[in-house]
Amino acid sequence: MAADMEKVNRAILEHMQSPVALIPQLAGHIVASGGKRLRPMLTLATAGLCGYTGERHIGLAACVEFIHTATLLHDDVVDESDLRRGKDTANAVWGNQASVLVGDFLFSRAFQLMVGDGSLKVLKILSDASAIIAEGEVHQLVTTNDITTTEDAYLEVIRCKTAQLFAAAAQIGPVVAERPQDEELALEGFGRDLGVAFQLVDDVLDYAAEQAALGKTVGDDFREGKVTLPVILAYQAGDEAERTFWKRTIEDLDQRDGDLAEAQRLMVGHGTLEASLDRAREYAGAARAALARFPANPYRAALEELVDFCVERAY
Amino acid sequence: MAADMEKVNRAILEHMQSPVALIPQLAGHIVASGGKRLRPMLTLATAGLCGYTGERHIGLAACVEFIHTATLLHDDVVDESDLRRGKDTANAVWGNQASVLVGDFLFSRAFQLMVGDGSLKVLKILSDASAIIAEGEVHQLVTTNDITTTEDAYLEVIRCKTAQLFAAAAQIGPVVAERPQDEELALEGFGRDLGVAFQLVDDVLDYAAEQAALGKTVGDDFREGKVTLPVILAYQAGDEAERTFWKRTIEDLDQRDGDLAEAQRLMVGHGTLEASLDRAREYAGAARAALARFPANPYRAALEELVDFCVERAY
Structure with missing residues (x-):
């Protein structure tokens, strides 16, 4: 699939050009900044x-x-009241x-290119x-700082904000190949489960001490x-004092030195990082199972590798 | 056209619904806030x-x-360094x-609705x-604070950021009516000229003292x-001292009490508000001329009224 x-990389570079120089400059910053290209790879595979x-x-x-990059750029937008993150964002x-x-x-x-492609589907x-x-x-924005968010509400948010584009990317393959609807649905479901697993792992990595050791940002x-x-x-498993800690740090955003370390300590104590990874493994297993009906060829192997990568990057 | x-208003309300309550709340704020619905009116007419x-x-x-509303919402986004405007923006x-x-x-x-409509065109x-x-x-963002921007560069910006949607809105009418391409081009051109006139007048109104008297925001x-x-x-016609004033206020954004009044005084002195309106009238005239080939019926009368409204609201 390297060729x-x-x-795809050439198409991306070609179509982000514009006579307004800031557009390729800024788009290039984010497109070039080590994206894993997971989503286009799903479409190719x-x-x-x-x-x-x-x-x-x-x-x-x-x-x-392009749609993924646009959402990244829009995610970067901050409010005046926000803490400035240390990152070199666009x-x-x-x-x-x-x-x-x-x-x-x-x-x-992206929509211009789709129109050029000509498929209403x-x-x-x-x-x-x-x-x-x-x-x-928007749903995530509304639940931010709400420590009583349920696991179901959280899963619904990541199904929408992350897994939907994985599902769409994976569905485009059978659509351009004009395969029957059951294959489309199987691969759409594959993409969705993979996307949920990916986001769960991402959320765990944001608290993983090993990441910090590798020089990556946590917290x-x-x-x-x-x-x-x-x-x-961790909030659900916590005692009164721990819940007070979570309310102060997450709801009130009243954070002090050592709070991130304390959050990590509480998560390790209650095994919530491991429990979240278990959940990710379940979704990854479902994704892998959806591939079983397809012939065992290099493309299926690539998709299976992608599933493994999404989960194993946590180690 | 009232019916x-x-x-259209019902379609707007219906399609901005979402289970995420903040979406209709916020969209309703801007959709309901006295928009003139000029662009959809172009499509209808x-x-x-x-x-x-x-x-x-x-x-x-x-x-x-919807596309217009999205651009308004995105225009509202400010940077931390920006002066806070007094407006009750979303x-x-x-x-x-x-x-x-x-x-x-x-x-x-908007794109979902277009897909539902089914026309690739x-x-x-x-x-x-x-x-x-x-x-x-983006082009406008780059020219902001650049006092040496040429009239041509400015016209190119407003052709893109404002007139293009007017042109598109006006082109959709002949497209759904399946009229020949020359009528499409005539009405697209009509929309573009009207859009340029509209934006020129808008830019003049931002300095018009009469507006302030009516309780509207200027400046x-x-x-x-x-x-x-x-x-x-005004910069082009100004002497050395005036150019220094424009550089300080527009380029360096170093503004003091009385600067807006001084800007207005300089514009009146050099007749630049009137000259800008003359340019708007030229574009309005071209727009009106593009309608001449169509039958004189109530729709043409409505479009002619729209042209008059866009220019006459300056008085």
Whole structure:
């Protein structure tokens, strides 16, 4: 798949051009900054799995990455009241307005490319996904700082904000290959389960001490008061004093030196990071199972590897 | 057209619903806040002008308004360094992140509705328009505070950020009516010229003393350092001391009490507000001329009234 992925990268670079120089500059910053290209890879691999031999999956994989990049840029937008994160985000360099507008450009460009492709079915899949992603992001915004968020509400948020684009990316393969609807549904479900597993692991990594040892940032979610599964489970398992701690740090965002370490200690004590990873493994298992009906070929192997990667990066 | 516009309003309300309550709340704030619905009216009137008797123009007019509303919400996003405007923007009430995400939702919803309508041609018109609008907004961001912006660069910005959606809205009428391409081009051009005239007048009104007398806000553009035509012409006509004034206030955003009044005094002295309105009248005249080929019926009369309204609201 390396040759196809190289074509996707070229399509991305080609279509993010604009006479307004700030657009390729800013888009290039985020597109080039070590993205894993997981979502376009899903489109390429599911297309291959379904025996597709054309070229449409290249441009559509680029569309998927553009939509993902637009949501990243829009996620970077902060409010004045927010703690500034230490990261070198596009936002920190160019400001809120540029991040929003360049995100809008990439989003519009994705729809232009889909129109050029000409499939109303693909347009439906990705416009539906975009609306659901936005709903999920707003839902997350509303639950931020709400320590009583339930596990179900959290799962619903990540199904929308993360897993929907994985599902859409994986569904495009069987659609361009014109496979029957049951294969479409199977691969859509595969993408959704993979996406949930991916986000669960992501949320765990934000508290994983090993990450800090590797020089990666931890604690972003904590500093923003995001209520993720490790927090939900720790709050539920906590005694009165611990709940007071969570309310102060997550609800009131009243955080002091050592609070992140204390949060990690409580999570380890109640095994909530491990429990969250167990949940991720369940979703990963379901994703793997959905592939069983397809022929065992290099594309299926690549998708299985992708599932393993999403879960194993936690170790 | 009142009955059709009522249907558009119902379509807007219906399609901005979401189980995430903040979405209709925030969208309702901006949709309800006295918008003039100029753009959907263009779609309705050009459809009628072209003899269209179906119902597709209703939903597509709502799409146009959703795209417009999304850009308004995204325009509201501010940077920490920005002066806070006194307005009760959605942003001031709910914050940057909510404005961005609800804008994304409305934008996605517009594409969902277009997919439901099923015309790749309409999808092309509005995805092209959206990309061009975003380019225009980024271009404007780059020219903000640049007092040496040329009149041509300014006109290019407003053709993109404002007139493109007017052009698209006006083009949708002949498209749904399946009229020949020359009518499409004529009405697209009509919309573009009208949009340029509209924005020129808007930029003049931001400095018009009469507006302040009516209790409307003036000086927003000045405070943000936006370089609009009245400023460009005043800078070009100014002597050394005046240019120093413009550089201090617009480039350096070093503004003091009385600076807005001084800006207005300089504009009146050099006649730049009147000159900008003359330019608007030229574009309005071109727009009106584009209608001459169509039958003189109530729809054409409505479009002519729209042109008059756009220019005469300056008085």
